[in-house]
Amino acid sequence: MADRPLGEYRRDSHVDPPNDFPAYHGSQYRAPRLPPILLPQSLTELTGPLLGPGRVEPGDADLTAGGRGAPIGERVIVHGRVVDSDGRAVRDSLIEIWQANAAGRYAHQVDDHDAPLDPNFRGIGRVVTGADGRYRFLTIKPGAYPWRNHRNAWRPAHIHFSIFGDAFPQRLVTQMYFPGDPLFGQDPIFNSVPDPRGRERLVSTLDLEAAIPEYSLAFRFDIVLRGREATPFEREDHD
Amino acid sequence: MALPRTPSQTVGPYLALGITGEDGPEVVPDGTPGSIWIRGRVLDGNGVPVPDGLIETWQADENGRFAHPEARARGETSFRGFGRCPTDPGGHFGIRTVKPGAVPAPVGGPQAPHIDVAVFARGILTRLVTRIYFADEVEANDADPVLRSLPDAMRRRTLLAIRAGDGYAWDIHLQGPDETVFFDV
Numbered sequence: 001m002a003d004r005p006l007g008e009y010r011r012d013s014h015v016d017p018p019n020d021f022p023a024y025h026g027s028q029y030r031a032p033r034l035p036p037i038l039l040p041q042s043l044t045e046l047t048g049p050l051l052g053p054g055r056v057e058p059g060d061a062d063l064t065a066g067g068r069g070a071p072i073g074e075r076v077i078v079h080g081r082v083v084d085s086d087g088r089a090v091r092d093s094l095i096e097i098w099q100a101n102a103a104g105r106y107a108h109q110v111d112d113h114d115a116p117l118d119p120n121f122r123g124i125g126r127v128v129t130g131a132d133g134r135y136r137f138l139t140i141k142p143g144a145y146p147w148r149n150h151r152n153a154w155r156p157a158h159i160h161f162s163i164f165g166d167a168f169p170q171r172l173v174t175q176m177y178f179p180g181d182p183l184f185g186q187d188p189i190f191n192s193v194p195d196p197r198g199r200e201r202l203v204s205t206l207d208l209e210a211a212i213p214e215y216s217l218a219f220r221f222d223i224v225l226r227g228r229e230a231t232p233f234e235r236e237d238h239d
Numbered sequence: 240m241a242l243p244r245t246p247s248q249t250v251g252p253y254l255a256l257g258i259t260g261e262d263g264p265e266v267v268p269d270g271t272p273g274s275i276w277i278r279g280r281v282l283d284g285n286g287v288p289v290p291d292g293l294i295e296t297w298q299a300d301e302n303g304r305f306a307h308p309e310a311r312a313r314g315e316t317s318f319r320g321f322g323r324c325p326t327d328p329g330g331h332f333g334i335r336t337v338k339p340g341a342v343p344a345p346v347g348g349p350q351a352p353h354i355d356v357a358v359f360a361r362g363i364l365t366r367l368v369t370r371i372y373f374a375d376e377v378e379a380n381d382a383d384p385v386l387r388s389l390p391d392a393m394r395r396r397t398l399l400a401i402r403a404g405d406g407y408a409w410d411i412h413l414q415g416p417d418e419t420v421f422f423d424v
Contacts, residue, residue, distance in 0.1 A: 013423060016247040017364035026249075026362030029284035030413045032421050037389060039368070039422035040345045044355050047307035048297055049321035051262060085241040098256035108253040110291070124256050160250065162257055167309065168297050168355055169424055173366060175248040192364050193246040201245055224244045 007229030008041040009169035010085060017192035024188040025149050041169065048168040052092035052128050061127040063099075063139035067120025073102025073140035077210055077218035078176070082133045082163060085227035089133030090170070096162040097125045097137060104143030104157075113145050138216065144183055156183035156190060163223060170225040177203045178219065247365040252291045254359065255325050264324035266296070266336035273301065273337045275406030277371060280330040281358065284414030288330025292360035294411070296322040296334050296371075298353070303340030326360075335406075338373060344384045351379035351386065355424075358411060368422045371409055374399040394420050 019031035039045070059065055064075060078097075082090040100106050100123060103115040107122050123142075127135045142157045158175040165171060177190065184190050184199075193199045201224070210218035250257075267274050281289040299305050300318035324332040341349040354371040372380055380386055380399070389395050397419045400407035412419050 009424075010241065011423070012241075012244055013365070015244045019364050019367070021364060024249075024362070024364065027364065028362075029287070030289065030360060030362035032367065032418055033284075033414055034418055034421075036368075036421045036423040039370075039385065039424045041424065042344050042348075042350060043305060043310050043313075043342050044297065044299065044350075044353065045424055046309045047305040047320075049262075049319070050307060051321070055262075083242065085244050087242060096257045098253065106253045106256065108256055110252055122256075160248075160254070160257060162250075167307075168357075171295075171357060171366070172245060172247060173250050173359060174245055175251075189249060189364070192248075197243065198246045201243065202248065224242045226244060227241055 007231050009045070009167065009226045009228055012085070012226060014194070015198055017194065021188065021192045024192055045168050048166065048171065049164060050092070050166070051094040051164050055094055056126045056128050061125055061135075061137050063121065063123065063125045063137065066122070069120050071101065071118050071121035071140050073118075073121075073143075075138065075216040076141045077136060077138055077212070077216050078159065078204065078221060079134070079136035079207075079210055079218065080220050080222040082129050082135065082165075082223045082225065084165075084170070084225050088227070089129075089131070090163075090165050090225055091129055091131050091133055093129045093166065094164050095127050095129065095135050097139075097159050099123045099139065099159040100142040100145055102140050102143050104145030115143070115145065141178070149188060150186075153186065154183050156181040156187050161223070163225065165225045172223070172225055174223075175202060176221045179203055179206060249361060249364050250293065250359045252361040254291065254293055258293070258323065258325060262321060262323060264322055264332070264334050266319055266322040266334060269335075271337065274335055275338060276333050276335050276404070277354075277400055277407045277409055278331065278333040278404070279408055279410040281326050281332065281360065281411045282330060282413065286415065288328075289326055289360050289413070290328045290330055292326040292330070292358060294324055294326070294332050294334075295357045295359070296336070297355045298336065299339040299342050301337050301340050303342045341379065347384040351376050351383035353383075353385075356411075358413075363413075367413070368424045369411065369419050370398055370422065371400050372398045373407065374401050389420060394418075
């Protein structure tokens with residue numbers, strides 16, 4: 001990797017939603033009330049699980065395959081690049097996605113939304129980033145679905161993303177949205193991101209260059225993980 | 240000029256869908272000498288079990304080595320170091336692993352044996368990070384720079400796993416009078 005030692009992973013937690021966010025009722029009894037304690041990054045934090053090649057089969061990135069027939073809905077390619085905040089490609093890193101089907105129903109026993117399951121769609125995918133940090137899935141555009149957070153609460157269509165990166169501080173679980181969704185304004189989860197520009201970074205962009213004519217549209221979703229400070233912290237003794 | 244980072248979002252209630260493959264709660268295979276189960280529950284501010292959570296663990300091997308290029312100077316290891324376990328309807332989780340060795344601290348140290356833990360769940364918008372220490376490592380814990388840095392010594396016990404059954408017991412309290420110490424990493 002780098003020739004010179006690098007410092008801590010950049011502390012930029014202001015980018016993330018605060019856990020104490022009352023508009024999201026699920027957080028009421030689950031958000032800690034006390035402020036987090038600053039943890040200096042030691043070797044335990046400058047390392048992390050390297051889950052990469054060997055963990056996926058080629059078909060794992062095609063969520064439209066594996067059933068007895070084609071799933072119902074609009075086929076979409078979702079692709080992009082994973083880099084750190086210094087622009088370095090995050091290579092050989094596992095991405096996991098999960099999502100609802102085109103009708104807005106998850107293939108999960110807890111989901112009791114009155115919308116049809118699709119026997120040909122499980123809604124789970126895995127891929128490992130390439131040497132340039134790129135990844136690509138083929139899937140079905142998920143539907144919006146109602147939840148009970150407030151009257152007529154509906155989640156905008158989204159795909160859950162889990163990314164491991166190169167070390168413990170880079171680990172990220174997030175959600176990707178689709179451009180121009182009219183449900184953004186009433187969704188507390190989307191709006192929990194404090195900076196409007198941060199919210200925009202969760203919205204994919206239509207990418208006709210990557211679309212397949214007469215077959216599938218494409219959306220691009222680039223992901224930026226934490227980068228590292230240029231200089232290592234001073235190692236000194238104290239009692 | 241750093242690129243702006245992608246913000247976190249909750250795993251939601253259906254996170255179990257995303258968890259497949261071999262990277263589960265068994266950090267070491269059954270029968271590994273010195274293996275322990277660390278078992279506990281995730282509880283909310285009312286003491287109600289969290290049935291839709293996930294914990295992930297990361298740690299050194301018994302000699303304080305990590306399977307990672309950043310730690311190569313400490314020696315190679317094939318130890319996986321990573322575990323993850325979704326909570327069951329009673330909020331329970333369990334990780335089978337070995338007690339890690341000591342790891343140096345950036346300042347002061349060495350650190351007492353510890354395991355980094357990330358907590359995800361519906362209702363948690365940004366993952367929570369905490370640590371497991373071992374209550375029976377009394378001397379090492381007393382010298383540990385992180386435990387010593389806690390502003391409220393009373394809360395230190397929330398990080399201590401207690402000897403029990405086939406390993407250790409350690410609960411996570413997201414909120415309330417016994418709220419676990421969470422870290423800004």
